Amino acid sequence: xxxxxxxxxxxxxxxxxxxxxxxxxxxxxxxxxxxxxxxxxxxxxxxxxxxxxxxxxxxxxxxxxxxxxxxxxxxxxxxxxxxxxxxxxxxxxxxxxxxxxxxxxxxxxxxxxxxxxxxxxxxxxxxxxxxxxxxxxxxxxxxxxxxxxxxxxxxxxxxxxxxxxxxxxxxxxxxxxxxxxxxxxxxxxxxxxxxxxxxxxxxxxxxxxxxxxxxxxxxxxxxxxxx
Amino acid sequence: xxxxxxxxxxxxxxxxxxxxxxxxxxxxxxxxxxxxxxxxxxxxxxxxxxxxxxxxxxxxxxxxxxxxxxxxxxxxxxxxxxxxxxxxxxxxxxxxxxxxxxxxxxxxxxxxxxxxxxxxxxxxxxxxxxxxxxxxxxxxxxxxxxxxxxxxxxxxxxxxxxxxxxxxxxxxxxxxxxxxxxxxxxxxxxxxxxxxxxxxxxxxxxxxxxxxxxxxxxxxxxxxxxx
DNA sequence: AGCTACTGGATAGTGGCAGTATCTTGTTGT
DNA sequence: ACAACAAGATACTGCCACTATCCAGTAGCT
Numbered sequence: 384x385x386x387x388x389x390x391x392x393x394x395x396x397x398x399x400x401x402x403x404x405x406x407x408x409x410x411x412x413x414x415x416x417x418x419x420x421x422x423x424x425x426x427x428x429x430x431x432x433x434x435x436x437x438x439x440x441x442x443x444x445x446x447x448x449x450x451x452x453x454x455x456x457x458x459x460x461x462x463x464x465x466x467x468x469x470x471x472x473x474x475x476x477x478x479x480x481x482x483x484x485x486x487x488x489x490x491x492x493x494x495x496x497x498x499x500x501x502x503x504x505x506x507x508x509x510x511x512x513x514x515x516x517x518x519x520x521x522x523x524x525x526x527x528x529x530x531x532x533x534x535x536x537x538x539x540x541x542x543x544x545x546x547x548x549x550x551x552x553x554x555x556x557x558x559x560x561x562x563x564x565x566x567x568x569x570x571x572x573x574x575x576x577x578x579x580x581x582x583x584x585x586x587x588x589x590x591x592x593x594x595x596x597x598x599x600x601x602x603x604x605x606x607x608x609x610x
Numbered sequence: 611x612x613x614x615x616x617x618x619x620x621x622x623x624x625x626x627x628x629x630x631x632x633x634x635x636x637x638x639x640x641x642x643x644x645x646x647x648x649x650x651x652x653x654x655x656x657x658x659x660x661x662x663x664x665x666x667x668x669x670x671x672x673x674x675x676x677x678x679x680x681x682x683x684x685x686x687x688x689x690x691x692x693x694x695x696x697x698x699x700x701x702x703x704x705x706x707x708x709x710x711x712x713x714x715x716x717x718x719x720x721x722x723x724x725x726x727x728x729x730x731x732x733x734x735x736x737x738x739x740x741x742x743x744x745x746x747x748x749x750x751x752x753x754x755x756x757x758x759x760x761x762x763x764x765x766x767x768x769x770x771x772x773x774x775x776x777x778x779x780x781x782x783x784x785x786x787x788x789x790x791x792x793x794x795x796x797x798x799x800x801x802x803x804x805x806x807x808x809x810x811x812x813x814x815x816x817x818x819x820x821x822x823x824x825x826x827x828x829x830x831x832x833x834x835x836x837x
Numbered sequence: 838a839g840c841t842a843c844t845g846g847a848t849a850g851t852g853g854c855a856g857t858a859t860c861t862t863g864t865t866g867t
Numbered sequence: 868a869c870a871a872c873a874a875g876a877t878a879c880t881g882c883c884a885c886t887a888t889c890c891a892g893t894a895g896c897t
Contacts, residue, residue: 385843385844386844386845387843387844396885396886398885398886398887399884399885399886401845401846402884402885402886404845404846405846405847406884411845412845414845416844416845416892416893416894417844417845417891417892417893418843418844418845418846418891418892418893419843419844419845419892419893419894420844420845431754431755432755435751435755437884438702438703438751439702439703439747439748439751441701441702441703443883443884444883444884444885445883464814464818465815465818465819465822468811468814468815468818471811473808474668474803474804474807474808475665475666475668475804475808476665476666476668477665501812506812506813506815506816507816507819507820508812508815508816508819512812512815514808514811514812514815515812517804517808518805518808518809518812520666521666521801521804521805521808522805524662524665524666524801525797525801525802525805527658528658528659528662528797528801530794530797530798530801532781533781536777536781539777540774540777540802540805540806540809541809541812541813543770543773543774543777543806544806544809544810544812544813545813545817546770547767547770547810547813548810548813548814548816548817549813549817550763550766550767550770551810551814552814552817552818552821554759554760554763567757570752570755570757571757572814574748574751574752574755574757575752575767576701576807576810577701577702577744577748578745578748578749578752578767579767579770579771579810580701580803580807581700581701581702581741581744581745581748582745582767582768582771583771583774583775583778583803583806584695584698584741585728585733585735585739585741585742585745585768585771586733586768586771586772586774586775586776587691587695587775587778587779587799588692588695588733588735588739588741589731589733589734589735589775590772590775590776590779591691591692591695591779592692592734592735593734594779595692612872612873613873613874614872614873623856623857624873625856625857625858626855626856626857628874628875629855629856629857631875632875632876633855639874641874643863643864643865643873643874644862644863644864644873644874645862645863645864645872645873645874645875646863646864646865646872646873646874647873647874664855670854670855671854671855671856672854
């Protein structure tokens with residue numbers, strides 16, 4: 384199929400298709416002449432994946448390239464899952480605070496907290512893992528905002544995260560073909576994160592609503608269990 | 611304190627402070643003369659919050675303005691929580707697909723799936739809620755990618771999301787002062803989402819690692835339980 | 838062969854965003 | 868009086884994700 388038809392079938396403008404090609408997100412069509420190339424179903428598929436990653440997953444073009452690169456290099460299941468996980472952007476940017484001294488101190492404290500958590504849960508992750516780094520940064524900032532997790536709270540969240548991850552893995556692994564598996568894994572890892580976030584928001588919304596209804600009788604606006 | 615000192619203490623450049631003021635994120639200092647204003651501790655505090663929302667929470671300036679507006683208008687606990695929840699950007703953008711006919715069909719199917727989920731969980735949320743809308747969009751796209759959730763899977767995620775939300779609410783509500791509460795709620799809602807995402811990634815990483823270790827003996831690269 | 842519509846590829850331009858720099862006018866402190 | 872700084876307004880910068888234009892080179896019809 385020609386580029387115009389690919390465009391028509393996917394709803395992506397021709398100029399954007401060319402752009403994705405230039406950016407290395409989409410392989411070139413099979414050239415049949417100097418100014419003519421043939422595109423196949425796999426191109427349409429890839430285009431759908433690109434759109435899903437950028438719009439649903441909120442990934443940048445660069446991040447999408449990373450992720451798709453990991454998909455394309457996926458030879459074994461495990462390798463693919465790991466590569467994809469590392470290719471996804473970490474959702475925290477460090478910010479460079481003011482003080483020098485206390486900054487280092489906060490960094491140490493946060494790092495210790497992360498290490499302790501990993502040890503308690505028996506999660507194995509290299510200290511250089513971007514996720515460990517990001518978590519350390521986030522905890523450091525929360526500490527600076529005076530909104531640390533209470534003891535055990537972080538572990539409670541982590542336990543739930545583990546359950547979620549178990550569901551993710553089950554969802555990602557039930558395929559035989561390594562290529563299909565890699566693509567599925569991308570979707571599960573990259574696109575299902577916002578879905579869970581939405582579920583969490585809905586759950587929050589519901590609970591807030593319930594609390595409002597309960598408190599309607601004129602009780603105190605916020606009661607808080609013993610802590 | 612003068613703007614230069616505010617800058618020094620928070621690590622935010624003077625030009626950026628002015629920019630935030632123009633954008634309505636930061637109240638003006640108390641003017642003591644035509645070209646002189648006095649800033650207080652609350653400005654430093656607000657600046658820290660802004661930086662946390664934009665760098666850790668990944669919010670845009672516009673979204674940050676929304677959220678801070680909700681904080682400032684927070685009179686009651688419940689109102690604040692709801693307003694903040696709605697002020698946060700929804701992590702899915704709709705994308706406008708190709709076909710007209712089947713598009714509407716997919717939309718209907720996804721909408722029904724969401725409604726069914728909400729009914730099953732007895733979650734109360736208006737159909738117009740941005741979270742409901744976003745979830746519908748996401749499910750529609752997943753369907754198009756042939757990566758729908760298996761029956762019951764979505765509910766399993768939702769159950770975990772509910773537990774997470776319960777932790778969130780507990781974390782947000784343990785304060786008396788409504789202003790402090792609103793600020794805490796912002797942090798819990800906006801900044802802890804990436805933290806959970808990181809925990810999820812770490813959990814995924816650990817489980818992938820374990821699976822790799824198990825399969826090392828030379829077994830088949832991917833086995834999948836009976837399903 | 839001639840003509841038009843279309844193709845792939847290269848290059849340049851657009852609009853939005855998040856700052857950053859500059860300029861003007863006014864104030865402070867010595 | 869005067870250098871140093873302050874405030875606000877305006878303009879500029881760099882990045883990103885496209886989008887438009889231009890240039891040969893076919894394809895297919897007549």
